[in-house]
Amino acid sequence: MERRTVTIRDVAEVADVHPSTVSRALNSRPDGMVSAATVARIVAVAKDLGYQPNALAQGLRANRTMTVGMLIPDLTNPLFPPIVRGIEDRLGEHGYTLLIANTDNDQAKEHAILDVMRRRRVDGLIIATARLESPLLAEVMAADLPVVLVNRTADGPVLPSVAGDDHAGIGAVVRHLAELGHTRIAHLASTREVTTGLNRYQSFLSWMDTVGLEVDPELIAWCPWFTQQDGATAFRQLLDAGRRFTAVVAANDLVAMGCYDVAAERGLRIPDDLSITGFNDIPFAERFSPPLTTVRIPHYQIGVKAADLMLGSIDEPGSEVVSLRLPAELVVRGSTAVPADGPATTTSTVSPLAAASSG
Amino acid sequence: MERRTVTIRDVAEVADVHPSTVSRALNSRPDGMVSAATVARIVAVAKDLGYQPNALAQGLRANRTMTVGMLIPDLTNPLFPPIVRGIEDRLGEHGYTLLIANTDNDQAKEHAILDVMRRRRVDGLIIATARLESPLLAEVMAADLPVVLVNRTADGPVLPSVAGDDHAGIGAVVRHLAELGHTRIAHLASTREVTTGLNRYQSFLSWMDTVGLEVDPELIAWCPWFTQQDGATAFRQLLDAGRRFTAVVAANDLVAMGCYDVAAERGLRIPDDLSITGFNDIPFAERFSPPLTTVRIPHYQIGVKAADLMLGSIDEPGSEVVSLRLPAELVVRGSTAVPADGPATTTSTVSPLAAASSG
DNA sequence: ATGAAAGCGCTAACAG
DNA sequence: CTGTTAGCGCTTTCAT
Numbered sequence: 001m002e003r004r005t006v007t008i009r010d011v012a013e014v015a016d017v018h019p020s021t022v023s024r025a026l027n028s029r030p031d032g033m034v035s036a037a038t039v040a041r042i043v044a045v046a047k048d049l050g051y052q053p054n055a056l057a058q059g060l061r062a063n064r065t066m067t068v069g070m071l072i073p074d075l076t077n078p079l080f081p082p083i084v085r086g087i088e089d090r091l092g093e094h095g096y097t098l099l100i101a102n103t104d105n106d107q108a109k110e111h112a113i114l115d116v117m118r119r120r121r122v123d124g125l126i127i128a129t130a131r132l133e134s135p136l137l138a139e140v141m142a143a144d145l146p147v148v149l150v151n152r153t154a155d156g157p158v159l160p161s162v163a164g165d166d167h168a169g170i171g172a173v174v175r176h177l178a179e180l181g182h183t184r185i186a187h188l189a190s191t192r193e194v195t196t197g198l199n200r201y202q203s204f205l206s207w208m209d210t211v212g213l214e215v216d217p218e219l220i221a222w223c224p225w226f227t228q229q230d231g232a233t234a235f236r237q238l239l240d241a242g243r244r245f246t247a248v249v250a251a252n253d254l255v256a257m258g259c260y261d262v263a264a265e266r267g268l269r270i271p272d273d274l275s276i277t278g279f280n281d282i283p284f285a286e287r288f289s290p291p292l293t294t295v296r297i298p299h300y301q302i303g304v305k306a307a308d309l310m311l312g313s314i315d316e317p318g319s320e321v322v323s324l325r326l327p328a329e330l331v332v333r334g335s336t337a338v339p340a341d342g343p344a345t346t347t348s349t350v351s352p353l354a355a356a357s358s359g
Numbered sequence: 360m361e362r363r364t365v366t367i368r369d370v371a372e373v374a375d376v377h378p379s380t381v382s383r384a385l386n387s388r389p390d391g392m393v394s395a396a397t398v399a400r401i402v403a404v405a406k407d408l409g410y411q412p413n414a415l416a417q418g419l420r421a422n423r424t425m426t427v428g429m430l431i432p433d434l435t436n437p438l439f440p441p442i443v444r445g446i447e448d449r450l451g452e453h454g455y456t457l458l459i460a461n462t463d464n465d466q467a468k469e470h471a472i473l474d475v476m477r478r479r480r481v482d483g484l485i486i487a488t489a490r491l492e493s494p495l496l497a498e499v500m501a502a503d504l505p506v507v508l509v510n511r512t513a514d515g516p517v518l519p520s521v522a523g524d525d526h527a528g529i530g531a532v533v534r535h536l537a538e539l540g541h542t543r544i545a546h547l548a549s550t551r552e553v554t555t556g557l558n559r560y561q562s563f564l565s566w567m568d569t570v571g572l573e574v575d576p577e578l579i580a581w582c583p584w585f586t587q588q589d590g591a592t593a594f595r596q597l598l599d600a601g602r603r604f605t606a607v608v609a610a611n612d613l614v615a616m617g618c619y620d621v622a623a624e625r626g627l628r629i630p631d632d633l634s635i636t637g638f639n640d641i642p643f644a645e646r647f648s649p650p651l652t653t654v655r656i657p658h659y660q661i662g663v664k665a666a667d668l669m670l671g672s673i674d675e676p677g678s679e680v681v682s683l684r685l686p687a688e689l690v691v692r693g694s695t696a697v698p699a700d701g702p703a704t705t706t707s708t709v710s711p712l713a714a715a716s717s718g
Numbered sequence: 719a720t721g722a723a724a725g726c727g728c729t730a731a732c733a734g
Numbered sequence: 735c736t737g738t739t740a741g742c743g744c745t746t747t748c749a750t
């Protein structure tokens with residue numbers, strides 16, 4: 001029983017009309033152009049026969065696949081699932097399907113995946129991987145596809161993007177630590193290859209200055225990437241360098257986890273001996289031991305907005321490039337406290353801006 | 360400068376051959392049937408022109424989209440990302456692309472998504488959502504699509520599936536607790552709507568029996584779903600019932616988290632007053648306070664195997680239905696300990712099987 | 719309001 | 735070894 005998939009022609013035959021009439025009836029663009037009775041009959045037959053329009057044929061014809069590709073470094077990074085869901089939910093509302101691919105920040109994979117996306121004629125590309133030195137963006141722009149960056153921004157080409165407000169977030173963290181009385185604050189920065197890494201570093205410097213604290217260059221350590229492993233390594237280097245400090249601003253939660261590990265390994269108590277802050281507020285950060293003080297970014301909403309930008313970009317290709325920064329929120333938990341050498345006796349070293357921070 | 364996408368015909372024109380020759384040259388099925396020189400020329404031209412085969416046209420023609428759909432309840436559940444990656448990595452190796460959709464266990468969404476998948480003519484469907492009473496599986500089978508269940512099994516129809524070995528996992532947990540000297544063990548079961556919920560419940564009963572422990576029906580509480588929230592609610596009911604118990608086997612890690620919350624709220628110390636076990640070993644379970652004793656399931660591998668089954672199923676539709684159970688591993692951490700009323704003085708109540716369990 | 723015809727880009731069957 | 739032809743399923747002119 002070789003059941004062929006039912007086509008528009010089968011419907012036409014049964015409904016006793018021409019295939020093109022079926023197409024019109026089922027799409028009914030603005031009004032109908034098809035008599036109500038015919039439409040009803042066709043719809044009934046279509047449903048009866050279990051007709052499913054072939055999206056490939058439609059796409060081939062219309063040169064529009066109702067498909068959007070997404071490049072992420074690694075779905076397994078807890079940062080991404082909520083973003084992806086936000087994107088998918090919004091795109092789904094508009095009939096679009098999302099094609100996800102993981103790049104592992106591997107240039108060869110990026111290239112290969114981009115190829116696949118082009119072959120599949122995606123209507124646009126949402127990119128969460130853009131490393132600054134990567135040829136990816138150039139390739140994408142050459143491919144002449146609508147692009148939206150998510151959780152990233154571009155330095156060179158002006159591209160629409162949606163990200164969290166890292167600058168404000170780092171500001172909240174720095175002020176929080178300053179308010180607690182910390183003066184010797186270290187920063188575990190992450191790779192300069194990515195705008196989030198670079199921006200947070202720059203923000204750290206700028207807010208330290210604003211708050212009236214000196215940045216000791218020896219208290220900056222760089223992680224090759226945003227991982228626990230790299231965070232641990234960098235933090236060990238920092239400790240081995242022997243400079244005194246009472247707080248660490250980690251580039252993100254994973255890096256902060258690396259600090260937790262090293263602290264345990266060296267017998268340092270958090271927050272008694274050392275305050276540590278993260279970034280992103282990944283799931284379960286409130287369950288860590290101690291619960292992590294971090295910055296909450298509305299990842300799901302970032303996804304939703306990215307999808308909105310993409311939809312807009314598809315509908316009007318020439319439209320203005322917008323970049324959104326969604327608000328960051330400081331979440332104070334158990335990994336930060338007054339420094340061991342006691343709180344500052346006056347708050348005069350803390351900028352008035354400090355008051356603006358809140359949990 | 361309206362740059363049309365380059366087609367096989369453009370390549371043919373430049374290479375001065377017929378379009379079909381280009382097709383042959385670029386696909387070169389078994390051997391060539393095209394002279395090496397021509398192939399070289401065509402390949403060069405194609406590359407030069409930046410030709411990208413149109414996957415839609417190919418799919419329409421071949422009636423095969425090199426696309427697999429996946430239905431999951433919620434990507435945001437930490438259980439799924441590794442499974443998805445496993446699937447995607449393996450499928451990608453074979454040129455397939457994965458379409459992911461979240462159903463939120465909503466029947467209407469399931470139906471709608473299935474429609475989309477059929478319209479997009481996916482070559483197969485990987486399903487992680489199969490609730491027992493859902494019409495989804497029936498619909499899928501009616502659609503005559505290759506299916507693989509992942510992290511689920513079906514009761515009625517015989518369908519290929521890949522899941523963790525829940526039975527062995529629960530066995531390891533029960534034996535572990537028994538070895539520690541627990542005799543009054545509660546179970547926070549999850550919904551019977553899903554095989555994982557039901558199976559773990561049944562396994563709990565069966566292993567308790569094997570280990571020589573009595574199951575108090577009053578010590579079984581049901582969670583509507585595998586969530587922290589539901590776990591907390593169920594656990595409160597259990598506590599309010601007033602029966603004595605020293606350990607809780609939670610249906611999964613999220614449910615165990617609900618217990619953690621309620622324990623904190625009621626002033627119960629883990630593991631001093633109460634031992635708690637989870638299931639799945641979600642990311643960061645080792646960082647909870649206390650670190651969670653749980654069962655590790657090789658989620659990524661489950662994904663890989665599911666993809667393998669799917670690829671096999673696509674290649675030979677009639678092939679035998681296989682169901683895989685990947686090994687579970689007990690991970691003993693800080694949430695389990697000897698019960699407050701002291702360890703069993705003898706291990707004679709513990710089955711010899713207990714020795715088989717290991718961390 | 720509906721039918722006819724063409725073509726989106728590709729491949730496979732059939733010539734030669 | 736390569737050219738010709740036809741058609742996958744759909745939409746969209748253009749007729750009527």
